[in-house]
Amino acid sequence: MKRGLFFSLTLFWSCFATGLAVEPIRVSTFSSVLTELAERVGGPLVAVTGHVAAGADPHEFEPKPSDLKVVSKADLVLLSAKHLEGYVGKLREATEGKARFVEVGAQMPSLWQGGESGRVGEKVEDPHWWNSVGNMRRAVAVVRDALTEARPEQKAAFGVNARAYDMELLELDKWVKSKVAELPRDKRKLVTSHDALQYFAKDYGFTVYPVSGLTSAEQPSSREVADLLKVIKKQRVKAVFAEDTVNPKVLQQMTAETGAVLGGQLWVDGLGTGEAANYPGMFRHNVITVVEALK
Amino acid sequence: MRGSPLIRALLLLLGLLALSWPLRLLLQREAAQVEAARAPATVLEAAAPSRLPLMLTFSQKALRAEIRYAGKSLWNLDHPGLHEAGELQIPFPKEGVELVVSVEFEGEAQGALRLQLTAPDGNEYDRSLWGASTVEAVIPFP
Numbered sequence: 001m002k003r004g005l006f007f008s009l010t011l012f013w014s015c016f017a018t019g020l021a022v023e024p025i026r027v028s029t030f031s032s033v034l035t036e037l038a039e040r041v042g043g044p045l046v047a048v049t050g051h052v053a054a055g056a057d058p059h060e061f062e063p064k065p066s067d068l069k070v071v072s073k074a075d076l077v078l079l080s081a082k083h084l085e086g087y088v089g090k091l092r093e094a095t096e097g098k099a100r101f102v103e104v105g106a107q108m109p110s111l112w113q114g115g116e117s118g119r120v121g122e123k124v125e126d127p128h129w130w131n132s133v134g135n136m137r138r139a140v141a142v143v144r145d146a147l148t149e150a151r152p153e154q155k156a157a158f159g160v161n162a163r164a165y166d167m168e169l170l171e172l173d174k175w176v177k178s179k180v181a182e183l184p185r186d187k188r189k190l191v192t193s194h195d196a197l198q199y200f201a202k203d204y205g206f207t208v209y210p211v212s213g214l215t216s217a218e219q220p221s222s223r224e225v226a227d228l229l230k231v232i233k234k235q236r237v238k239a240v241f242a243e244d245t246v247n248p249k250v251l252q253q254m255t256a257e258t259g260a261v262l263g264g265q266l267w268v269d270g271l272g273t274g275e276a277a278n279y280p281g282m283f284r285h286n287v288i289t290v291v292e293a294l295k
Numbered sequence: 296m297r298g299s300p301l302i303r304a305l306l307l308l309l310g311l312l313a314l315s316w317p318l319r320l321l322l323q324r325e326a327a328q329v330e331a332a333r334a335p336a337t338v339l340e341a342a343a344p345s346r347l348p349l350m351l352t353f354s355q356k357a358l359r360a361e362i363r364y365a366g367k368s369l370w371n372l373d374h375p376g377l378h379e380a381g382e383l384q385i386p387f388p389k390e391g392v393e394l395v396v397s398v399e400f401e402g403e404a405q406g407a408l409r410l411q412l413t414a415p416d417g418n419e420y421d422r423s424l425w426g427a428s429t430v431e432a433v434i435p436f437p
Contacts, residue, residue, distance in 0.1 A: 177433045181395045182366035186342060186388035205390070205435075295366075 025150050028074040030085050031058055032271035033130045034104060034143075036279050038078060040165045041143045045154050049074070054271040063087055068094040076150055078143065081105035082127035102146045105129045108138045111198045114213070124213075131268060132199035133173040136279065140166050172280045176287050180204045183291050190290065191232060191240040191260070193251060196268035200286075209237070211250050225250060232258045239263030239293035263293030342386035345415040351379040354407040355400060363395040387415050396424055397431040412436050 024047040029035045035050030042048065051067045052058050058080070063071070071077060072094045079085050081103035092101065105127065112123040129135040144162035148155045180188070188206040190197055195210035209231050212220050220228075232240070232254060240255060241263045242248035248262070255262050266286045267276045276282040351360065353375065362370040364385050372379060385392060400406035408424045420436045 178395060178431070181363075181393045181433045184365050184386065184388065185390035185392060186386075188390070205393075 025076055025147060026074045027076045027078060028071045028091075028099075029078045030061070030091075031078075031080045031130070032056075033136070033279060034078045034080065034139075036271065037104075037136075037139055037143050037165075038147075041140060041158055041161045042147055043157065043161050045151065045157060046147065052270065054277060055267075055273055056270070058084060058269055061087075063090060071095060071099070074099045076146060077101045078146070079103050079105070080127060080129070082110060082125045082129065084127040100146070100150065102142065104139050104142050105135075107142045108135045111202065113195055113198060126195070126198050128196040128268065129199055130270070130279075131197055132203050133169055133176060133283065134203060135199060137166055137169050137173075140169065168280060172283060176204065176283065179287050179291055183294055187238070187294050189235050189237045189294070191228065191237055191251075191254070192266065192268070193241070193243040193248065194268075196243070197266075206290075209235075211254075220250060225253070229254060229257055232260055237294075241266050241290065241293070243268055261293065264289040266290070342388040344384050344386050347383045347385065347387060347415070348413045349381050349383050350409075350411040351375065351381075352409040352411075353377050353379075353398075353400075354409075355402075355404065357406070357408075358399040358401055360396070360398045360408070363397075364392065383412075391435060391437050393433050393435050395431065396434050397429070398424065398426075399429045400427065403427055406430075410434060 022045070024045055025042065027038045027042065027046050027048045029038055029048060029050050030052050032050060032052055032054040035048055035052075038046055038048045049070050051063060051070070052061050068090065071091050074095065077091060077095065077099050079088060079101065082105045084105070085091075088101075095101075108129055110129075111126040113126050114122065114124070130139070140162050144158050147158045151158075185205055188201075188204070189209065190201065190206050191209045192211070194212045195208065197206070197208050197210075200206065201208045209228055211225070211228060231237070237258075237260055239261045240251045242251050242265050251262060254260065266289060267282045268286070271277060271279065271282050272285070276285045349362070349370075351372075353360075356377075357372075357375055360370075360372045360375050360379075361368060362383070364383065369383050369385070370381055383394075394410070394412075396408065396410065398406070398408050405425065405427045408430075410420075410422045410424070412420045412422075414420065414436070418437070422434045422436070424430060424432050424434065426432075
């Protein structure tokens, strides 16, 4: 009896001590969506630093010395990839080869859009893969595998967390399909500030007419604006949508000239605030905003 | 620069005139584009509603079934027979339509529902829905 009690106490203490001794995996992420992903899949076994805050424009982000200092101590660096992080060289330099870099977006098929130069035939990889729930589900598996590689003994825990999050995303996808079905297919026309919703459009049968290109920094020419005004009228588009990170001035001009209404603000470059502070919330906000305005 | 002030002024004027010509052309083109955009464009006509024959075939007894389109309930069946035929009066644009179909099968066994829709152009579309107990899915045509 005493021996059994001693054995149980020893086992309990060794488990407790091991638990205390395990350092969390230090993860640096460069997108608010990846921050949520790492936290949800890693749970208490990871310490995540999100360098791009929710609501910030990832196209404009440049790492500061304080970011590089944190990255230099990271075990794992998660990137959106598809050419979004032009500063990746600085990050690799900061880690001196000690951290593992995982280009999450590189693991999923790309959409290609017209380039910024406007040259005929020039195509640029669209980096906004997270605007597809299907891609987000693929990303869950990529992050689960990256964490498992960093800490193989925690494979089961990462697997359980990944499955739970994946089920939530599956439910989200079902809800989106059902909500979007409230909008007849011939009304699924999106006029947005910049070209960030092509993955969303492909999944749910929309056509996107962006005011500017793939980055929010691009400004449309007067000819492009004039062409878009014609499209809005011809296609009887009821609403145009502003974005969190882009000045809605051009869209306001469009509403004044076409009679379309400003349909609301979308979070397309990452997580937002309030109800859009997590991925399912952000996606639901965007879908409700779009469907209700275009009905 | 040396020379009479009058000649210098004339040269300056000629220079300005030479520059103003391409500038005027550019401005005219810009104005024409904006004007074109302001002019009422030919708008696409919204698709008119059509009568679309729809046949439902249940693999087993169902307690209820519902067909929705664009957020509206079009067809509600209470204890439907294994074969039901009806007609949906909805537009069928060139992009097609999506129907939200929900079925509550009797019991827990896996059941199926077959939908056969005839489009205004005479094309027939055949779709199936599978599941146990209560099932809901968005079915695209085509």
